Amino acid sequence: MSQHRQPGAPGRTGAVPALPDLPxxxxxxxxxxxxxxxxxxxxxxxxxxxxxxxxxxxxxxxxxxxxxxxxxxxxxxxxxxxxxxxxxxxxxxLGLTQCRAVALVGVGNLGHALAGYDGFANRGFRIAALLDADRSRVGELINGLVVQHIDELPQVVAEESISIGVIATPAPAAQAVADQLVAVGVTSILNFAPCVLSVPEGVDVRKVDLAIELQILSFHEHRKASLTALPATGGSALTALPGGLAATDTQEAIGT
Known part of the structure; x- marks a missing residue:
């Protein structure tokens, strides 16, 4: 169930209006x-x-x-x-009447692409900070922003009033980054790393795993291929199995 701050409750941006409790x-x-x-x-x-x-x-x-x-x-x-x-x-x-500042951690291939995406601004978001643990990336200019070291996170979050963080690091580093984000007051995380994060209650995490989405599409391709392989008449009959797979009459006869 959605949880919303009550009217007049304290927060980084002050009081917020009452919201419907949406599914x-x-x-x-x-x-x-x-x-x-x-x-x-x-x-x-x-x-x-x-x-x-x-x-x-x-x-x-x-x-x-x-x-x-x-x-x-x-x-x-x-x-x-x-x-x-x-x-x-x-x-x-959706809280988009204000432009929300976002911190992006991890400026590898994916992070670099996200940092250069201009569509965020049209949807109510502003990439306010780029951070990375690799000191060789510090100082790099991406889409008008200078990459800062992850050690600068507390100062950046405070200065930019950031409550949303994006993790685009390799999986082994993602949990440590999430812990750092939470420690400095970030309460919403978009995670592109292929792993599950452990966060305290009150911190919202959305996970984007492109490989999983491709695997789901692969299943549908596999299913469509198995269905089109069914013979119209004669030959070795194929029987559809759960998930759209198929078994021959011989397999059914021997109980496989």
């Missing part, structure tokens, strides 16, 4: 709605139907309407949703 599945879809809405606004659309927005995101319209109802947005019958208003509502719930 995690809804929270995960809101950025997709926001991306589609920005595209609609850029193409000149002022309103959009629930079916149109759902199709743009790839969800069914009933699920979309339920998600948006959590925000108090129900649209207008025969008109749909006001695109600009919905952008404002979702941006507010």
């Amino acid at each position: 995690e599945a809804t929270v995960s879809r809101l950025p997709e709605y926001l991306r589609a809405l920005h595209a609609l606004a850029d193409s000149g659309h002022e309103t959009v139907s629930s079916e149109g927005l759902a199709n743009a995101v790839g969800v069914n319209s009933a699920k979309l309407r339920k998600d948006l109802s959590h925000l108090g947005s129900y649209g207008t019958r025969g008109v749909g949703y006001d695109v600009a208003l919905l952008v404002d509502q979702i941006s507010s719930v």
Whole structure:
């Protein structure tokens, strides 16, 4: 269940407004709605139907309407949703009405690419600091930012009011980096390292593992290949097994 700071509670950026207690599945879809809405606004659309927005995101319209109802947005019958208003509502719930500073730790190949990505600024984020443990990388200029040593993390986080950290280090170093981030007050971490992090309660971690996503796609490719291999008639019959794999009649006969 989502947890939100109560109105008026102390924090680095002061009091925040009350937020609806949204299901995690809804929270995960809101950025997709926001991306589609920005595209609609850029193409000149002022309103959009629930079916149109759902199709743009790839969800069914009933699920979309339920998600948006959590925000108090129900649209207008025969008109749909006001695109600009919905952008404002979702941006507010996601905390994107301010530009959030982010610290990126690890400027190897992946970190270098992330540091050079200009799309973060359009989504409400600013890479405020680049850090690495390799002193040979310190001083390197990437997309206008100078790489600093990880030892500078406490000072950087304090100066830039950073609460979000991105880990793009090799797996063996990721836990130590996470510990350092947590120790200086970072409460949200995006982890690109292929490992599971252990963090205290109250620290949110999102994991991005490109290899796992490719392996899932590999399964689907394997499944499609096994299905297309089924003979139409005659020959050695193949029987589909769980996961879309196949076994011959001979294998079934001997119980394999």
